[in-house]
Amino acid sequence: MRSVVKTGKTVDEAIDEALKELNVVRDDVTVEILEAPSKGFLGLIGCKDAKVKVTLINDPVEIAQNFLEKMFKKMNINARLNIKKRNSNLYINIENVNKSDSGILIGKRGKTLDSIQYLVSLVVNKDRNKYIRVLLDTQNYRKKREQTLIKLAKKMASKAKRLNRPIKLDPMNPYERRIIHSALQEDSFVETYSEGEEPYRRVVIRAR
Numbered sequence: 001m002r003s004v005v006k007t008g009k010t011v012d013e014a015i016d017e018a019l020k021e022l023n024v025v026r027d028d029v030t031v032e033i034l035e036a037p038s039k040g041f042l043g044l045i046g047c048k049d050a051k052v053k054v055t056l057i058n059d060p061v062e063i064a065q066n067f068l069e070k071m072f073k074k075m076n077i078n079a080r081l082n083i084k085k086r087n088s089n090l091y092i093n094i095e096n097v098n099k100s101d102s103g104i105l106i107g108k109r110g111k112t113l114d115s116i117q118y119l120v121s122l123v124v125n126k127d128r129n130k131y132i133r134v135l136l137d138t139q140n141y142r143k144k145r146e147q148t149l150i151k152l153a154k155k156m157a158s159k160a161k162r163l164n165r166p167i168k169l170d171p172m173n174p175y176e177r178r179i180i181h182s183a184l185q186e187d188s189f190v191e192t193y194s195e196g197e198e199p200y201r202r203v204v205i206r207a208r
Helices: 011-022 060-074 099-106 108-124 141-163 174-184
Strands: 003-008 029-035 050-056 080-086 089-095 133-138 190-195 202-207
Touching (some): 003 011, 011 029, 089 108, 133 141, 141 190
Antiparallel strands (some): 029 050, 080 089
């Protein structure tokens, strides 16, 4: 478990500095007060700052790492995990994985990757007050998929305008539907909306 020792004019100030360095929230740590602040003689001589030791006990990076390593071991997949936490986002990139295993992890249209991402999110956010968004990727799949969806959106928009009838796309998850909507929001000749219930909810593109 990671620990840091920080000082501050008050205990709270010292704790805040430690939380910033660890990039976590108060619920994720335990605090040991090493030295209480002292104003000294007449509030001037012998002033002493507070000193605290803050220990990380609920590390989302460590939780995600352990969960995925156990999963990959059961799947007989060799891979390296690059996990970084930025604010309330947890970025996980699966690296050093062969093409065959990469295909297994991604699945058809990224469905397996989405499922793994969902499971990691459940584990990481268990008993946590402040939600952490998990974003899982491998082989730059998310970016490639985004580019594919943008091309699809523009192609189907052209078809909708040419035929002057609504075009219904295949069911997509919320993330992919947002990409379609965003790709066509500047096109004044078409409009997009979603219909249906999850997991069969889809985007419809129609001419204005």
